[in-house]
Amino acid sequence: MNDIVTVIRSVPLEHYVFLSFTLFSIGLAGALFRRNTIIILMCLELMFNSVNLLLAAFSAHHGDPGGQVFVFFIMLVAAAEVTVGLAILVMMKRNVDSIDINQLNRLKW
């Protein structure tokens, strides 16, 4: 199993950073500009995972398992967040018969 660390280390750190940055930017752009709530949730997951990737990469390169522990925490929180998010989504669909994020502007005071 030691090999995974070796495999990860075989790719230079810069590549991970670039890949993460790209993934994160795609996620962010999607979250900002899409109106479909399901897509936005997926974009959020994308951002989480880009960060997870970066954490795992740094963890391997520095030989510090702390980073990987963090990854597990983030996965856990993300799962919880998605649960809540999808529940809201279902309620939204039932009440306004739409999953357009801009429909939610009627919630404001």
Place this chain on the structure above:
Amino acid sequence: MVKTDLLAMLVPAFPLVGAIVIASLRGKLKGNTAGILATAMVVLSFLCSGVLFVGHEVVNALHAAGMHQESPPEGAMHVVKLFNWISVGSMHIPFAFQIDALSLTMMLIVTGVGSLIHLYSIGYMHDDKRVNTFFSLLNLFSFAMLMLVMGGNFLVTFIGWEGVGLCSYLLIGFWYTVPAYNYAARKAFVMNRIGDLGFLIALVMIMQQFGTLDYGTVMDKSAGISTGSPWITTVTLLLFVGAIGKSAQLPLFTWLPDAMAGPTPVSALIHAATMVTAGIFLLVRSSSLFVLAPITMDVVLTVGLVTALITATIGVFQNDIKKVLAYSTVSQLGLMFVALGLGAFSSAMFHVTTHAFFKALLFLGAGSVIHALGGEQDIRKMGGLKGVTKITYFTFLMGTLAIAGIPGFSGFFSKDAILMAAYEKHPLLYAATLGVSLLTVFYMFRLLFLTFFGTYRGKAHPHESPRVMTVPLIILAVLSVVGGVLNLPHLLGGHETMKHYLGTAADGIAGEHMHLAPATEWMLMGITVGSIALVIWLAYNRFAKKTTLDPEAEELSFFKRLIARKWYIDELYAALFEKPYGWLSAQLDAIMEKRVIDGAVNFTGNTTLRLGKVLRRVQTGNMSFYLFAMVVGIIGFLLLTIWSA
């Protein structure tokens, strides 16, 4: 000595326990239970004081005979330290009682006269709904007064000082449904507070100078102060301000006549026999300081004399039986302050003692009259009660003779001592004090004649009071008659026992000397007695056979009206202090309250509101915009961190 400590602790503890027990059971106690309990507590306290007194006498006598070797030279003074009360840095104030001649004298007066008045109250307050509260407060007062006189340092005295002020306030306003009574209570409280402030400042100054508030230590250390230094003058003047407030002297005396709004036993106990003499007590207690301040002594003398004269004149024109006695009290207190100002501390204390007897008697007698007439207090509607209320009449007569200073009665000896001291200073002073006592004679006999002589002018059906009220009257009458033997002057074969006794407690008394030739003393006594007899005859002719009512104040001549209206002092204070103060308050209300404080609060509120109105436009409800704003914000923070690093 251990036994002494226990007894000293029990003396104030009994009334305190009584007050707490009655107060907590006031909803349950029925009938006379509270009264009997309260009276028993004060009587127990009196017994303890008596035992202490006797024990103290024995120690003194043994010491005088040189048989009691263990006791220190100051065996006359015993300090009972209960616990360390305040201990901060170099400041140590123990919670201590001081048992010496002075405090024992006052303790015996407070508990002795106090228990008689408690007993009397059982009858007087019989029909009142809040009788339990009344007795609880009366016991609390006894406790506070005992703290005042027993205190081993200025601060313990100060607790009692404030305590009696509070009880006085609560008891004046006891019948709180009458607005005028509440006003009187507030007036008394505020005026007392003015005096208390002076006392408090004096305490701080003494603490700063001597580093202690113990009476004994202050007495010892005051020897190092030079006579007439600005510090001692200021401190003594401030202490005197405290005394002015509590003992109702000019310019703070106007609360005492109004304090008659309280039940009559309260007037007798608090506003005649005990609390108002606290000022005298304080001055005697700190006499070692006062003898060093000649300026203050002159101020005390002047204030006392002016108060005595003014209030004596007012007393002549009062028509309320209790008001006459109230002004008489202020006037007599003025005389005591004259004695203090003359350095005759023992004479002042002697007069405090005899005054406690006969003024309590007179007030209780007046209460008995009021009780007999079903609440009538106007002497113009009395008269001819001699035949109906025999015991009240007889005891009231004894009290009147005593306060008038008829030879043989207690008032004669105590007042004569003051007159002698006045003559020694200046014959004019003698004339002035004699004038005060003659006015006293005049208004007291006016009161006596209008109430008990002539024909009955009222409508209620008079009846004699129950025995629970007349027995205290009889005891007090006996004391008023024979009280003079406590301090018989040398001239009449006595030994000035009380003076020598008190001399063991206060420096000022031990240093007193009188140098009047016996012939002069006889002559002065003759003048006094002769003029008193003349005044009684005058009063008898004028009032004894009266059948018509006195005219109202408005119909009198200008000068008489001036006096009957109490020299317009209340009106003067209203114009000088109340109105400007009210105006200032109104201005502060208009400017500070409405503009500054309200303005600041309203400004804060309005600004927040307006800011909110601007910011709520940002909340569009557009989710993408929120996210965008968030991202911009995060990036902004990131850039900031990078730059600042």
